[in-house]
Amino acid sequence: MSRVAEWGRRYAALIRNAWLVDLQYRASIVLWLLWGVTEPAVALGIWWAIAGDGQVAGYARADFARYFFALMLVNQLTIAWDSWYLDGWIREGELNFRLARPLHPAHEAVAENIAYKARTAGMIVVVWLVVSLVWPAVRLPLAPGRWALTAAAVLLAAAMRFFISFTTGLLAFWTTRATAIMELHAGVSLFLSGRLAPLALLPPAVAGAAALSWFPYMLAFPVELLTGAAQGTAIVKGFAGQLVWLGVWIAAYHVTWTRGLRRYGAVGG
Amino acid sequence: MRNAESQWRVVPRGQARGTKPIMTFRIPHSALRILAALWRLNLAEELQYRANFVASVLGTLFWIVTALLTLAVFFSHTTRLGGWDYWEVVVLLGVFNALTGVIEAVLRPGIGRLAGEVRSGGLDLVLAKPVDPQAFVSFRRLDIWRLTDVVLGLALAGYALHRLGRVPSFAQLAAFGLALVAAAVVVYALWVVLMSLAFWFVSVENLSVLFDAVYEGARYPVSAYPEALRFLFVYLIPIAWTTTIPASALTGRLGPEIGLVAALVAGAALVLARLVWRTALKRYTGASG
Numbered sequence: 001m002s003r004v005a006e007w008g009r010r011y012a013a014l015i016r017n018a019w020l021v022d023l024q025y026r027a028s029i030v031l032w033l034l035w036g037v038t039e040p041a042v043a044l045g046i047w048w049a050i051a052g053d054g055q056v057a058g059y060a061r062a063d064f065a066r067y068f069f070a071l072m073l074v075n076q077l078t079i080a081w082d083s084w085y086l087d088g089w090i091r092e093g094e095l096n097f098r099l100a101r102p103l104h105p106a107h108e109a110v111a112e113n114i115a116y117k118a119r120t121a122g123m124i125v126v127v128w129l130v131v132s133l134v135w136p137a138v139r140l141p142l143a144p145g146r147w148a149l150t151a152a153a154v155l156l157a158a159a160m161r162f163f164i165s166f167t168t169g170l171l172a173f174w175t176t177r178a179t180a181i182m183e184l185h186a187g188v189s190l191f192l193s194g195r196l197a198p199l200a201l202l203p204p205a206v207a208g209a210a211a212l213s214w215f216p217y218m219l220a221f222p223v224e225l226l227t228g229a230a231q232g233t234a235i236v237k238g239f240a241g242q243l244v245w246l247g248v249w250i251a252a253y254h255v256t257w258t259r260g261l262r263r264y265g266a267v268g269g
Numbered sequence: 270m271r272n273a274e275s276q277w278r279v280v281p282r283g284q285a286r287g288t289k290p291i292m293t294f295r296i297p298h299s300a301l302r303i304l305a306a307l308w309r310l311n312l313a314e315e316l317q318y319r320a321n322f323v324a325s326v327l328g329t330l331f332w333i334v335t336a337l338l339t340l341a342v343f344f345s346h347t348t349r350l351g352g353w354d355y356w357e358v359v360v361l362l363g364v365f366n367a368l369t370g371v372i373e374a375v376l377r378p379g380i381g382r383l384a385g386e387v388r389s390g391g392l393d394l395v396l397a398k399p400v401d402p403q404a405f406v407s408f409r410r411l412d413i414w415r416l417t418d419v420v421l422g423l424a425l426a427g428y429a430l431h432r433l434g435r436v437p438s439f440a441q442l443a444a445f446g447l448a449l450v451a452a453a454v455v456v457y458a459l460w461v462v463l464m465s466l467a468f469w470f471v472s473v474e475n476l477s478v479l480f481d482a483v484y485e486g487a488r489y490p491v492s493a494y495p496e497a498l499r500f501l502f503v504y505l506i507p508i509a510w511t512t513t514i515p516a517s518a519l520t521g522r523l524g525p526e527i528g529l530v531a532a533l534v535a536g537a538a539l540v541l542a543r544l545v546w547r548t549a550l551k552r553y554t555g556a557s558g
Contacts, residue, residue, distance in 0.1 A: 046350065
């Protein structure tokens with residue numbers, strides 16, 4: 001029990017610290033947020049035009065609006081910038097200071113993620129509420145059970161994206177193009193994680209391939225859980241997929257961290 | 270000893286041969302000479318990193334493939350986007366990519382660094398130079414490898430035009446050329462206006478993100494957007510003039526006279542940007558004093 005309390009205290013301090021740092025950069029954070037929502041906004045604009053007064057594979061205009069609003073929120077709650085930070089830390093040696101601290105650097109990264117997401121997702125929720133006053137299409141049904149499930153799925157997705165980003169950033173131990181690998185991952189995720197369109201709108205072969213990867217579980221699944229598109233067995237399958245892939249990425253992180261650190265020590269002497 | 274002495278005696282050119290020093294008078298091509306010198310230096314620097322050329326080309330090809338697949342997804346559910354068919358939108362993508370090349374080669378490494386310099390006071394070093402600060406800040410760098418985007422983008426537009434089965438007339442090609450240059454000018458003006466905000470919002474160092482957010486809308490023809498957004502993109506944030514208009518001029522969707530209209534719009538944008546820049550610069554007080 002005292003161990004839990006101690007970790008609670010540590011995290012409270014780290015999150016408070018990260019929150020205050022972000023406060024300094026709140027205008028910059030608003031711009032990153034704006035940048036983050038333009039892609040789904042443009043995608044929504046295009047699907048809006050294509051749907052017209054009819055439907056596209058069961059999606060009418062209002063469904064697209066709900067889908068992409070949910071996507072904006074879930075994306076903001078699960079996005080992880082860590083690979084860019086780690087790439088810089090490793091190349092410029094800032095990792096040294098962080099390794100010298102009595103706490104694993106990942107904890108600080110997690111705390112920064114929590115503070116950042118609390119701030120940006122809060123802003124999106126406020127904007128969403130205001131928009132839903134004038135635009136009924138984006139209103140969500142009041143369903144506490146579903147919201148709780150979504151919260152759990154978002155947490156798992158955020159954890160997975162954190163480990164993906166962290167692990168990819170660690171590749172900077174071996175290559176100078178770790179961020180390029182992350183860009184590549186982002187390019188593929190545009191299609192397979194549902195950022196461009198609901199997965200049901202992709203060609204069946206592509207959607208089938210996506211289901212075998214981790215991509216749908218980091219975004220599309222929590223989004224469809226929130227909008228209500230995911231029902232019954234799809235929910236069970238979604239959570240199972242999330243847990244499996246989270247385990248895989250934690251293992252990948254573990255291997256990369258221990259091997260990379262050994263290599264780093266050898267170089268830094 | 271003699272050498273050292275003569276070094277001391279080096280006099281400014283204006284005072285040589287006993288003439289009185291006159292005020293520095295900038296002849297127009299001195300600006301071009303400075304530009305040529307800066308870019309030559311950049312070129313020498315960049316040529317050391319040839320692997321970046323390969324990385325840049327691969328990055329661009331990846332981007333083009335992603336954009337084409339995106340279109341394929343949209344067009345698997347429709348035959349037209351805002352009244353444009355598939356290959357017409359690909360022409361537009363080519364224009365978008367060509368302009369991206371201009372942005373990444375010149376604007377982002379040049380004026381894109383302004384926000385950081387206003388914040389740190391590094392702009393002092395620019396203002397102390399006897400050159401026009403806007404021109405210097407804007408065109409000081411040339412990341413030569415990114416110009417491959419311009420070539421690849423135009424090649425893509427050309428290929429799409431071929432697939433459309435259209436051979437542009439001379440008037441259409443001229444209008445396209447004019448509209449494309451105008452588009453680059455409009456993009457430049459947008460950068461100047463957005464980056465000038467740095468003088469008001471000193472603590473915001475990622476201002477260039479604002480441009481990326483706005484420019485995201487230029488990936489598709491403006492006719493695909495709802496009415497209100499279309500108005501915004503044509504008249505207020507003029508990104509319609511960056512991709513939709515040049516592509517329309519090339520495919521013949523708009524008559525050749527649109528080239529002249531685009532040139533006028535570009536001229537107006539440039540004047541406005543200059544005014545905003547001058548107002549903004551007056552707020553600069555430096556930080557290193």
